[in-house]
Amino acid sequence: KAGVTQTPRYLIKTRGQQVTLSCSPISGHRSVSWYQQTPGQGLQFLFEYFSETQRNKGNFPGRFSGRQFSNSRSEMNVSTLELGDSALYLCASSSTPSGGMYEQYFGPGTRLTVT
Amino acid sequence: AQTVTQSQPEMSVQEAETVTLSCTYDTSESDYYLFWYKQPPSRQMILVIRQEAYKQQNATENRFSVNFQKAAKSFSLKISDSQLGDAAMYFCAGYIIQGAQKLVFGQGTRLTINP
Numbered sequence: 001k002a003g004v005t006q007t008p009r010y011l012i013k014t015r016g017q018q019v020t021l022s023c024s025p026i027s028g029h030r031s032v033s034w035y036q037q038t039p040g041q042g043l044q045f046l047f048e049y050f051s052e053t054q055r056n057k058g059n060f061p062g063r064f065s066g067r068q069f070s071n072s073r074s075e076m077n078v079s080t081l082e083l084g085d086s087a088l089y090l091c092a093s094s095s096t097p098s099g100g101m102y103e104q105y106f107g108p109g110t111r112l113t114v115t
Numbered sequence: 116a117q118t119v120t121q122s123q124p125e126m127s128v129q130e131a132e133t134v135t136l137s138c139t140y141d142t143s144e145s146d147y148y149l150f151w152y153k154q155p156p157s158r159q160m161i162l163v164i165r166q167e168a169y170k171q172q173n174a175t176e177n178r179f180s181v182n183f184q185k186a187a188k189s190f191s192l193k194i195s196d197s198q199l200g201d202a203a204m205y206f207c208a209g210y211i212i213q214g215a216q217k218l219v220f221g222q223g224t225r226l227t228i229n230p
Contacts, residue, residue: 033217043206043220056215088158092218102148102210104218106160 002027004093004107012113018079021110025072025093032074033104034066037088046089049074078112086114117142117209121221128197129229135182136192136224138207145169146212149183151192154223155203163205166190194226202228 005024013019025032034046045058049068066076078085088111092104120139128134151163166174166183174181178195207221
């Protein structure tokens with residue numbers, strides 16, 4: 001099976017702009033989670049989607065949003081970019097939202113730089 | 116709530132030797148999973164090993180094994196016969212099944228393998 005894919009891999013944006021990142025989960029996986037990784041804060045949970053519904057959300061401002069499509073592909077959007085949004089954004093997919101094993105498989109990440 | 120603590124920012128080991136990475140996991144929940152992830156310089160997060168909290172038997176995956184001491188809140192990773200390809204950041208993570216259903220990560224341990 002193909003792994004989790006994320007596009008684009010690298011992105012440079014200017015403060016105040018908005019950005020959309022895309023994630024395609026492993027075939028058959030219906031749960032998609034997003035994480036932000038920075039040197040200062042480490043890995044932090046953004047949100048999780050299952051069957052097009054946001055089930056959980058981390059402690060991030062409303063500028064961070066996401067959605068999931070019927071084919072389980074997910075996008076996250078960050079509006080009004082700030083310098084502090086520069087980070088590696090990781091997407092992970094999982095086959096079960098509850099019960100069973102909770103292994104999450106990660107994509108290669110999108111490196112966002114805000115100037 | 117859950118907290119994951121990795122107290123060793125950096126570790127180094129000679130090739131072919133054994134190394135143990137430490138992690139403490141604190142939660143009032145009884146039903147959870149613990150994971151070790153590896154992040155090499157490519158930044159791809161790779162699942163190394165998982166442990167179900169209800170299982171008394173420690174998990175093993177080839178050269179990787181864990182020592183899970185539930186009462187002591189300890190979840191260490193042992194890497195035997197270290198190889199150059201094991202060099203990476205290692206993250207300990209917990210997942211509460213009935214809780215927020217998100218991975219909570221430790222700060223990571225950078226492992227260097229000396230040839």
